[in-house]
Amino acid sequence: MSNEIVIQHGVSEQEVHEHHEAHHHHETFITKYVFSQDHKMIAKQFLITGMIWAIIGGLMSVLFRLQLGYPDLQLPWLEDIFGHWAKDGKITPEFYYALGTMHGTILIFFVLTAGLTGTFANFLIPFQVGARDMASPFLNMLSYWFFVVASVILMSSLFVQTGPAAGGWTVYPPLSALGDASQGSKIGMDLWLVSLALFVVSSLLGGLNYISTILNMRTKGMTMTRMPLTVWALLFTAILGLLSFPVLFSGFILLLFDRHLGTSFYLSDIVISGTKILPNEGGSPILYQHLFWFLGHPEVYIIILPTFGLVSEVMSINARKPIFGYMAMIASMFAIALLAFLVWAHHMFVTGLNPFLGSVFVLLTLLIAVPSAIKVFNWLTTLWRGSIRFTPGMLFSIGFVSMFISGGLTGIFLGNSTLDLHLHDTYFVIAHFHIVMGVSAFMGMFAGVYHWFPKMYGRYMNNTLGYIHFWVTLVCAYVIFWPMHYEGFAGMPRRYYDYAGWESFKQFVELNRVISFAAILSFLVQLLFVFNFFYSIFKGRKVTSKNPWGANTLEWTTPIRPGHGNWPGEIPEVHRWAYDYGKDGRDFVPQTEPVGKDETSH
Amino acid sequence: MTWTEYFVVIIVVLIFIVIFQIAKASEYVSVLKGEKKAFEQNNRINGFLMLLFLILGLSAAWWCNKLLYKKTLLWAPSASDHGENIDTMMWITLAITGFVFIVTQILLFWFAFRYQSSEKRKAHYYPHNNKLELLWTVVPAIALTVLVSFGLYYWYRITGEAPKEAMEVEVTGHQFGWEYRYPGKDGVLGRQHYKLIDPAKSNPLGQDWNDVANRDDLHPSELHLVVNKPVRLVIRSQDVIHDVGLAHFRLKMDAVPGTPTTMWFTPKYTTEQMKKITGNENFVYEISCDQMCGSGHYSMRGVIVVETQEEFDKWITSQKPQYLAAHPDGGSTPLPAAADTSKATGMIQGAAEAPVAVH
Numbered sequence: 036m037s038n039e040i041v042i043q044h045g046v047s048e049q050e051v052h053e054h055h056e057a058h059h060h061h062e063t064f065i066t067k068y069v070f071s072q073d074h075k076m077i078a079k080q081f082l083i084t085g086m087i088w089a090i091i092g093g094l095m096s097v098l099f100r101l102q103l104g105y106p107d108l109q110l111p112w113l114e115d116i117f118g119h120w121a122k123d124g125k126i127t128p129e130f131y132y133a134l135g136t137m138h139g140t141i142l143i144f145f146v147l148t149a150g151l152t153g154t155f156a157n158f159l160i161p162f163q164v165g166a167r168d169m170a171s172p173f174l175n176m177l178s179y180w181f182f183v184v185a186s187v188i189l190m191s192s193l194f195v196q197t198g199p200a201a202g203g204w205t206v207y208p209p210l211s212a213l214g215d216a217s218q219g220s221k222i223g224m225d226l227w228l229v230s231l232a233l234f235v236v237s238s239l240l241g242g243l244n245y246i247s248t249i250l251n252m253r254t255k256g257m258t259m260t261r262m263p264l265t266v267w268a269l270l271f272t273a274i275l276g277l278l279s280f281p282v283l284f285s286g287f288i289l290l291l292f293d294r295h296l297g298t299s300f301y302l303s304d305i306v307i308s309g310t311k312i313l314p315n316e317g318g319s320p321i322l323y324q325h326l327f328w329f330l331g332h333p334e335v336y337i338i339i340l341p342t343f344g345l346v347s348e349v350m351s352i353n354a355r356k357p358i359f360g361y362m363a364m365i366a367s368m369f370a371i372a373l374l375a376f377l378v379w380a381h382h383m384f385v386t387g388l389n390p391f392l393g394s395v396f397v398l399l400t401l402l403i404a405v406p407s408a409i410k411v412f413n414w415l416t417t418l419w420r421g422s423i424r425f426t427p428g429m430l431f432s433i434g435f436v437s438m439f440i441s442g443g444l445t446g447i448f449l450g451n452s453t454l455d456l457h458l459h460d461t462y463f464v465i466a467h468f469h470i471v472m473g474v475s476a477f478m479g480m481f482a483g484v485y486h487w488f489p490k491m492y493g494r495y496m497n498n499t500l501g502y503i504h505f506w507v508t509l510v511c512a513y514v515i516f517w518p519m520h521y522e523g524f525a526g527m528p529r530r531y532y533d534y535a536g537w538e539s540f541k542q543f544v545e546l547n548r549v550i551s552f553a554a555i556l557s558f559l560v561q562l563l564f565v566f567n568f569f570y571s572i573f574k575g576r577k578v579t580s581k582n583p584w585g586a587n588t589l590e591w592t593t594p595i596r597p598g599h600g601n602w603p604g605e606i607p608e609v610h611r612w613a614y615d616y617g618k619d620g621r622d623f624v625p626q627t628e629p630v631g632k633d634e635t636s637h
Numbered sequence: 638m639t640w641t642e643y644f645v646v647i648i649v650v651l652i653f654i655v656i657f658q659i660a661k662a663s664e665y666v667s668v669l670k671g672e673k674k675a676f677e678q679n680n681r682i683n684g685f686l687m688l689l690f691l692i693l694g695l696s697a698a699w700w701c702n703k704l705l706y707k708k709t710l711l712w713a714p715s716a717s718d719h720g721e722n723i724d725t726m727m728w729i730t731l732a733i734t735g736f737v738f739i740v741t742q743i744l745l746f747w748f749a750f751r752y753q754s755s756e757k758r759k760a761h762y763y764p765h766n767n768k769l770e771l772l773w774t775v776v777p778a779i780a781l782t783v784l785v786s787f788g789l790y791y792w793y794r795i796t797g798e799a800p801k802e803a804m805e806v807e808v809t810g811h812q813f814g815w816e817y818r819y820p821g822k823d824g825v826l827g828r829q830h831y832k833l834i835d836p837a838k839s840n841p842l843g844q845d846w847n848d849v850a851n852r853d854d855l856h857p858s859e860l861h862l863v864v865n866k867p868v869r870l871v872i873r874s875q876d877v878i879h880d881v882g883l884a885h886f887r888l889k890m891d892a893v894p895g896t897p898t899t900m901w902f903t904p905k906y907t908t909e910q911m912k913k914i915t916g917n918e919n920f921v922y923e924i925s926c927d928q929m930c931g932s933g934h935y936s937m938r939g940v941i942v943v944e945t946q947e948e949f950d951k952w953i954t955s956q957k958p959q960y961l962a963a964h965p966d967g968g969s970t971p972l973p974a975a976a977d978t979s980k981a982t983g984m985i986q987g988a989a990e991a992p993v994a995v996h
Binding site: 110112127128129132201202203207208209210213216217218302303304305306307308309310312316317318319320321354355356357358359360361362363385386387390393394397398401402404405408409411412413415416418419420421422423424425430433436437440441444445447448451452453454456457459460461497498499500502503506509510513517518521522524525526527528530531532533534536537538539540542543546559562563566567576614616617618619620 | 642649653656657659660661663664676679680682683684686687690694697698701702705706708709710711719720722723726727730733734737738741742744745746748749752753754755758759760761762763764765766769770773774777778781784785787788789791792793795796797811812831832834835836837841843875876877878880882884885887888889890891893894895896898899917919920921923925926927928929930931932933934935936938
């Protein structure tokens with residue numbers, strides 16, 4: 036309702052009526068909406084698929100929060116829907132663990148990796164570096180469809196007799212390797228592994244494309260240090276994924292071998308239920324953990340780095356100020372990306388790891404706090420003496436910083452092996468990673484969606500719904516996860532179906548109820564966002580100028596609804612960095628404007 | 638579904654519709670009012686909410702602490718010497734991170750409120766300042782050096798070698814329970830091999846009866862420890878990865894099949910003393926499994942009794958060696974001849990691995 040007012044220099048509407056001659060060719064429904072090779076359409080496909088997964092994954096958390104908050108509640112309709120998984124209207128332990136495992140897998144890989152990077156890397160990279168499309172539109176399309184196949188397979192595992200994987204999203208063997216040890220380790224586990232292996236292929240195809248597009252297809256004048264931070268962030272993300280996903284892949288393949296070919300990579304000295312003696316000797320389940328976390332830890336940066344970029348961009352635009360410390364922002368992202376490879380074993384302090392090795396990982400882990408602190412202080416300084424417009428995108432950017440601070444600081448507890456002895460695998464961990472890579476990443480993603488929605492669909496999302504969405508989400512996120520730190524301080528273990536049998540952990544009954552209630556409420560508010568999203572695609576207020584936010588980057592020089600190829604004529608040339616906001620008394624200076632003679636340099 | 642459930646669903650749907658109608662209406666109103674005016678109004682509201690959230694949020698955090706503090710272990714003394722180090726480390730970290738948390742959150746929401754868009758002010762062009770960058774690189778680096786130094790100092794103390802006088806107990810996890818083994822009078826845990834495990838023959842731990850050291854090993858159903866006497870746990874798993882979680886001692890160690898692990902500490906309070914300290918008559922030291930191990934994970938509970946030396950001696954003398962249970966004829970079978978022993982153990986290679994070969 037109020038977005039356009041903020042532009043002092045309204046860009047004329049003439050462009051809207053221009054023909055999109057460039058790359059204009061006949062498109063069928065199939066080539067335009069299904070097997071599209073247009074980066075914008077692929078981005079939307081990733082976004083909407085990610086949203087569907089987010090609803091499913093979120094719904095799963097609502098179901099297991101019902102068990103945790105109301106352990107005595109019986110809901111007969113649950114049995115109507117889930118059959119023997121919810122006998123007598125109560126979720127069974129097997130179902131509870133399957134839900135938790137699927138919730139983690141879906142949210143981490145399918146929503147916050149594919150849904151987030153897939154959306155914004157595809158949408159923003161060609162736009163912001165000034166390219167007509169990705170380096171390989173065909174591989175880009177394949178990347179999406181591999182993701183779809185992975186999705187279908189994971190989804191199908193929900194419907195097999197023995198249920199989906201249930202050993203936690205990390206699927207540690209031997210639990211995940213032995214069907215006799217867990218229902219979820221039967222066919223459901225195979226489907227999980229195959230699905231994730233295909234997902235790795237999808238990520239690699241996407242990542243290769245992002246890197247080659249950024250390195251090779253920048254428009255004239257777009258030097259690396261003129262690129263917006265979004266592009267830098269997505270570059271680091273893609274490199275991280277490219278180097279770490281193959282290791283995960285190998286870990287999965289070895290697990291498949293152990294499951295079906297009788298190998299002993301991860302198995303040794305195992306007796307199931309005291310009676311079934313397995314022949315495997317000499318393997319090490321710890322090997323899997325090394326392989327898994329060599330991806331698993333970079334993975335959390337793969338999730339959070341894109342949002343660093345999105346938030347920096349949205350915050351700078353809406354504070355009408357340059358991002359503070361552009362070079363320091365790049366350097367800190369580089370440092371984080373590098374250190375991301377050197378900290379994986381901090382997930383393994385209590386596995387019997389050599390204490391000296393542990394201490395090396397303590398040092399490297401806590402080192403990551405330095406670049407993270409730099410980023411936080413730079414964001415704070417970006418807000419300082421700005422002229423802040425609270426668009427929904429901006430609200431979520433501010434919420435992101437708040438969450439990132441809260442979740443980042445608790446990482447200093449867990450990265451310290453001494454404290455990890457006490458806090459490892461308690462609710463403190465749940466609070467930490469949900470805040471720092473769950474809620475933060477979602478906030479960054481929402482900031483991006485609200486901000487670039489006008490570019491995606493030529494319409495605005497409803498602001499009032501956006502405000503409600505933001506404030507309820509922020510409050511609920513803290514109500515859910517803040518008290519969990521206290522449960523962690525009590526040593527309360529995570530992944531427990533019921534605490535009633537424990538003298539040490541049964542004192543949180545009311546608290547768990549409050550948390551579950553807040554979780555359900557925040558889930559409902561996300562539905563409000565989903566509704567706003569789809570409603571606005573068709574009925575939102577129309578965008579009437581090319582550059583509604585008064586932004587400097589190249590995507591806002593394209594027509595309101597850009598065709599395949601993005602710019603109808605020549606690709607514009609770039610003359611400056613992306614952050615000249617409020618310079619020399621001017622509200623904003625687009626990247627396409629040549630540097631004036633008497634312009635101050637920075 | 639019951640009527641209440643239908644009712645809840647209807648209410649939720651109605652709330653959705655109302656919110657949507659308000660949102661639509663406000664969009665029309667803003668068009669009527671003029672976009673500029675509507676923007677300013679919304680900006681003021683959100684700016685005010687930033688400040689409100691800061692104040693209410695910090696108050697809520699204080700209130701939450703008041704409600705929950707006593708339910709945690711933060712206030713209770715640690716029940717082990719290592720745990721005391723961990724508690725000290727915890728408070729150092731809480732102090733530093735708590736300070737940073739409060740300062741940065743105040744700055745964040747205060748800046749958001751204070752520097753909201755206004756006619757009177759223009760944004761200040763301030764792209765970088767190397768001195769500031771240096772400041773907030775060096776200061777966090779120093780703070781973290783302090784944390785790393787303290788952390789590693791305690792870490793090495795905790796993970797160092799156990800004292801010689803420490804008593805040794807073996808803890809074995811399996812789906813879904815814990816087994817304990819004491820070395821008996823000879824102070825040595827006998828050899829074992831997983832292929833010998835056979836609960837039907839009263840050998841749930843796979844003890845090799847040909848090893849003389851096994852004959853006096855005890856297999857009680859509870860873990861008893863002596864107050865102020867160091868104990869070294871040898872931790873094993875028979876099937877999947879488990880974890881010996883000792884919340885009151887502030888310690889944890891995974892039980893990994895194929896790779897025994899160890900952990901040592903000195904209990905400081907007997908169970909009876911802890912009942913008084915915590916004011917909870919039902920207090921009991923619990924072992925919780927802290928590594929997801931299957932559908933019964935949440936019920937994998939063990940009990941530790943910490944008692945005085947006299948109480949412990951009385952208890953341990955009442956325990957019968959597992960060897961007797963496995964040999965109901967009273968264990969009168971003479972020790973096999975030396976030749977027989979080597980033959981029997983030859984079948985199971987690697988069985989000779991003593992549990993101390995951990996590092």
